[in-house]
Amino acid sequence: MYAFIEGEVCEKLNGSLVLLASGVGWQLNCSNNTLQAAPPVGEKMRCYTYLSVREDAMELFGFATREEKEMFLQLTSVSGIGPKTALGVLGAMPLRDLNLAILLGDVNALSRAPGIGKKTAQRIALELKDKISQADVSAAAAPSQGAAAPSLSSDAVTEAIEALIALGYSSTEARNAISQIKDQTDKPEELIRLALRAMAGF
Known part of the structure; x- marks a missing residue:
């Protein structure tokens, strides 16, 4: 029903934000991550929203991204x-x-x-x-940034790098991680798993 609400941050409460938009104060249930990402009171913020409707309550949830x-x-x-x-x-x-x-x-x-x-x-x-x-994997449609590395040119390696970038890692982080384990398997899913483990210190 509501894709997002953009307005002025009026209050930061325990587990919720209040945004003033179009003369209405919207109380949004939020995670700690969204609360931390919220700007100071008085500044504008866009929150992506989800409306939960139950028999006994209607609650609006807000997300920074x-x-x-x-x-x-x-x-x-x-x-x-x-x-x-x-x-x-x-x-x-x-x-x-x-x-x-x-x-x-x-x-x-x-x-x-x-x-x-x-x-x-x-x-x-x-x-x-x-x-x-x-x-x-499917969301990794955007081309990777930076110069291409000739040694990381196979389809499996490229797919793994794109998946890591889609997950939030930088192009450099993804390429460095894959370069360390690329000789261990030729399957994209295994390359992703091994690279994630390496970056997590496993």
Whole structure:
């Protein structure tokens, strides 16, 4: 119903923001990441929004980026994960780290989020792993920045680098990581997994 709301930051509360737009103060439930990304009170901000409608309540959720909103929707598609729990997961770590934890099936990292036990963390990793992987690879349509490296020219390597860039890494980070492990496999998915592990220090 609402794609986004753009207005002046009036209040920063515990778990929510108030934006003044068109004479209306909109209270948006937000993750810690969005609260940290919000500018000081009195400055303008755009929040991407999601309206949750239940029999007993209507709640508006706000996100600093489209990517965070998309992850929120992915999380709420998991059985047993409601909007408030999804916000807790989003606020427990940077979005890039959350993507990484899901891709690697890092149950320990996921279970550090408030309200998330081991079984729920396993369910998140199981249900979202393929969705995140496919989205990352298919979204990597933009050409990589910087000069191309001749030694990283195979289709599998190129696909892996583009996927890492789509995940949020810089072109340099992606190329450096892939260059370290590119001889270990010729499968894009394995290259991505190995590069993510290398960058995570595993």
